[in-house]
Amino acid sequence: MSSILELPSMSRRSLLQGLSATAALIVLHPFAARAASNQAHLRLMETTDIHVNVFPYDYYADKPNDTMGLSRTATIIDNIRAEATNSLLIDNGDVLQGNPMGDYMAYQHGMKDGDVHPVIKAMNTLGYEVGTLGNHEFNYGLDFMFKVLGGANFPFVCANLTKGQLASDPKKDDLFFKPYLIVEKKIKDGAGNENTIKIGFIGFVPPQIMLWDVKNLEGKAQTRDIVEAAKAWVPVMKEEGADIVIALSHSGIDGSGPADKMENASLYVAAVPGIDAIFTGHQHLVFPGPKTWDGIKDADPVKGTLHGKPAVMAGFWGSHLGLIDLLLEKDGKSWKIVDFTSEARPIYHRDDKKKVIADVADKKEVVEAAKAEHEATLTYVRTxxxxxxxxxxxxxxxxxxxxxxxxxxxxxxxxxxxxxxxxxxxxxxxxxxxxxxxxxxxxxxxxxxxxxxxxxxxxxxxxxxxxxxxxxxxxxxxxxxxxxxxxxxxxxxxxxPGAKDADLxxxxxxxxxxxxxxxxxxxxxxxxxxxxxxxxxxxxxxxxxxxxxxxxxxxxxxxxxxxxxxxxxxxxxxxxxxxxxxxxxxxxxxxxxxxxxxxxxxxxxxxxPTADGNWTFKPLPGTTVLFQSSPKAKDFLAQVKSVKIEEAGEGSDGFHNFRLVL
Structure with missing residues (x-):
């Protein structure tokens, strides 16, 4: 079985090289092209729910899969950066667990001091500005999580994860991470001049981690309601001079109405005054996108807004890159958003026959960063x-x-x-x-x-x-x-009843x-x-x-x-x-x-796994029925105890006939 590092044919390699060549045809985003001297285009890019899928490889099936892989998303990132005057890359959580490479690193490799996790090594090649936590970050325990995240060359924020009991005021919570980060970013305006903008990032994790990972978190951590934390901290960010505030919400979109400690609270996070844009995730869906979101009040799945504010959810396993493009305008000493677009851009498409077609090749630096662990994981899944x-x-x-x-x-x-x-x-x-x-x-x-x-x-x-x-x-x-x-x-x-060899x-x-x-x-x-x-x-x-x-x-x-x-x-x-x-x-x-x-x-x-025979057919004396199975099934006849099955000769198209006596 070939690994992704040994593409199985020249045709596949040639195809992907061709895709990389066509990706070089870059067109500037309209905001970048039209920005005036007091305006600037800012592109915000999201990965989310990577789940250790650095490579376009399904370790369970032990074969390549063109619908996934940060190594492919990375190529999208390069192309998309080229379309923008100014850009920032963030991650919205769930990077440490979710495929056998994650299990290999936790259970076999062990992460010794000084080791850098392969998904972090891959991310470190891409220039992330900030990340937040997903619920799967806790699956291997707090010590493992902190060891892994410590290898990142970018910070993490989370405003609703505390070290102990919740305080009477969210701002007095003893948090594991900084609740927010304000980045002073140099951006070029429409005239090509550099200006400074203060961008605030605040992160949230689903409160349900206290149920899902109770064995790892009980007595060690506590979670606060996402919206409650947002309402407490966003005004502080504004007081500290944040021109715009971006929510990194590892939480999906649910229109059933606000509730305490809601799992999928992003719609209601968007309604918090002072938040300007929302990156969502967790649900493994795509927003903006069709059908899934129809009928949710205050969510526009065509324009890509939640409560009128730009929002995006970028699929899962690297399938998409989330994009929020902002046209900013300087208003005195601060900046404000005057226009925006939202998009989830895929790394593949399907043809008329629903066959998956890769749109980009792997980014070499990402592949090389995690090559050794990928090969070790292949050995692991086969062990x-x-x-x-x-x-x-x-x-x-x-x-x-x-x-x-x-x-x-x-x-x-x-x-x-x-x-x-x-x-x-x-x-x-x-x-x-x-x-x-x-x-x-x-x-x-x-x-x-x-x-x-x-x-x-x-x-x-x-x-x-x-x-x-x-x-x-x-x-x-x-x-x-x-x-x-x-x-x-x-x-x-x-x-x-009484039928002979009826079709079952x-x-x-x-x-x-x-x-x-x-x-x-x-x-x-x-x-x-x-x-x-x-x-x-x-x-x-x-x-x-x-x-x-x-x-x-x-x-x-x-x-x-x-x-x-x-x-x-x-x-x-x-x-x-x-x-x-x-x-x-x-x-x-x-x-x-x-x-x-x-x-x-x-x-x-x-x-x-021995079957316990909890179901069977009601006896119909004198009745027999026929069904088809593989010829190999003959070797297992003696192991079936709950019913009486007999061979009944060759079937069609390589199958074998069997008779069930009722």
Whole structure:
């Protein structure tokens, strides 16, 4: 497997070199071109949520990925600086954790005194002015965080992270970092003359770090509400002469209304008097941008404003560079903003076939800065981090409780119980919903998970969990749990009792919507029609494919509340599951499901993914059905205990037929 430092073909290398050449065609921003003698153009640039992705490389899949990488964003930075008369680069947090390079540095390398973290080495080549903290900075503990950030040649600010209990006045809090920084910057005006402007930067971290990293922060730190901290400190910045104040808010955009210690508070930060522009992040989204932000009062996703002030969110993993361009005008001795634009500029695009096309090449200095750690990380992801006592395979994931799905649920339950143990949800029974991703279908007879018993490496996790979803949890009742499973049961065609070798699988229903819910037991009666259509609307109100649904050995109580852990796709309404949508979400985790699996394997040492058989088909005497799987599935027949499966001859397109005896 080639690393990003050994591009796999001359065509790829030639393409990226060509992209660098075309990037040289630079056009000045209109503000720079038209600024008068008493005006100046200032370009503010943001990276956010880099998550240690220095390289355009997916360590989980162990292959290059053109949608990510600070080495690519760096090239954008160079081009964008050339478009501006004056520019500043900031980082908005979440740099230290999020991919295997971060884990390698924390768990294997260890960061000895004098070491500089690779993401910091890379950032040090780019001329950052200031940065703030993201919630993931705390994942490896305070000592590690301070050691890493100490290697940066630029300062960090954070106004709402204290060393102890909150003071009666935010300005009296004992803060870990300076709450703000005022930079005296020399800028050129439209006539080419140098002037001094005082730019203030104030930073914020989500208060939820006290929940997400309680084991690292309990008794050592405390957080204050973001807006409360802003209201206290911004007037001080103005009193100290800041001409403009820029908020570095590692916090997303939520229009549900202000609330105490709000996680995504950037919209309400923008409303604080004295703040002139807002850099946001944390949500891994793009602002300005389409659809996501429609309907949020006081947010303009076309112009790129929050409460009328310029704002930007620059994606994640280096996918975009956030830009706020200001046309400044001197008013006596101070400067004011008279015009602005906002943009999130990507490092790639997709063609008509949705194929990813890189728009820029890597910046050599960034690649060289972290080259050694990148190569060490490749060795790390290919090295076992734990063991599995049984093979992980998905050959029968659509017809029987499955070990590849089982381990995902085990990891999700382990994670959510730990994260919510000090919350109001700690006493709710926990269920886990997980689906098989690699189950043949249109992707062919080789498209299955197959990890043998024994050592398991980080890259094997990509086989278990294909998508970079994040963990989310919903609170629903027993009746809604049943309907969730009724929707999942659309995976199967209706079969008449007594049928011989009927076709089982509904090939129009994607496997990633076939959720298995662990923590309950149930049977699926495929003699009944499906209850819900693909849109989640009722097709057959009297249909009850889900039979004998039990919790704790007893019929489930339709009114009982359950905490169900899943992912952001399902919890947010993906798949049109009835009554499962964002209004049911009670917890949005800062971690991806893949990362949770890696942590679970690391914590357990040896995992036991043996399927517990919590679901099966309701017996239909005299009935058999057929399904297809890989020919390799024949080697695992003896391991399936919950159902009776037989070989049924060669299938089509490289698949093999199997018979399920009901």
């Amino acid at each position: 076992p981090v734990g063991k599995t006592s049984a093979p992980l395979y998905s050959y029968f994931a659509l017809v029987a409780d499955d070990p590849s799905v089982q381990v995902v649920s085990q990891a999700q339950i382990w994670y959510i119980k730990n994260m919510l143990k000090e919350t109001q949800y700690k006493d709710l029974p926990v269920l886990s919903a997980a689906a098989p991703f690699k189950c043949g279908g249109r992707n062919g007879a080789d498209y299955y998970t197959d990890v043998p018993a024994g050592n398991i490496a980080i890259k094997n996790v990509a086989d278990l969990y294909l998508y970079p979803n994040t963990v989310q949890a919903v609170v629903i009742n027993g009746a809604q749990v049943k309907n969730w499973l009724e929707m999942s049961a659309a995976m199967f065609n209706q079969v008449q 699988i509904n090939n129009s229903f994607p496997s990633y919507n076939f959720d298995v819910i662990d923590g309950v037991t149930y049977q699926i009666d495929i003699s009944q029609p499906r209850r819900f259509g693909d849109d989640g609307k009722v097709l057959n109100a009297d249909a009850n494919r889900i039979q004998n649904l039990q919790f704790d050995g007893k019929p489930i109580d339709p009114a009982q509340k359950f905490l169900v852990v899943s992912n952001n796709y399902r919890a947010g309404g993906g798949g049109n599951f009835p009554e499962i949508a964002s209004d049911k979400v009670v917890y949005q985790a800062p971690d991806t499901n893949r990362d949770v699996i890696v942590r679970y394997v690391h914590d357990q040492g040896t995992i036991n």
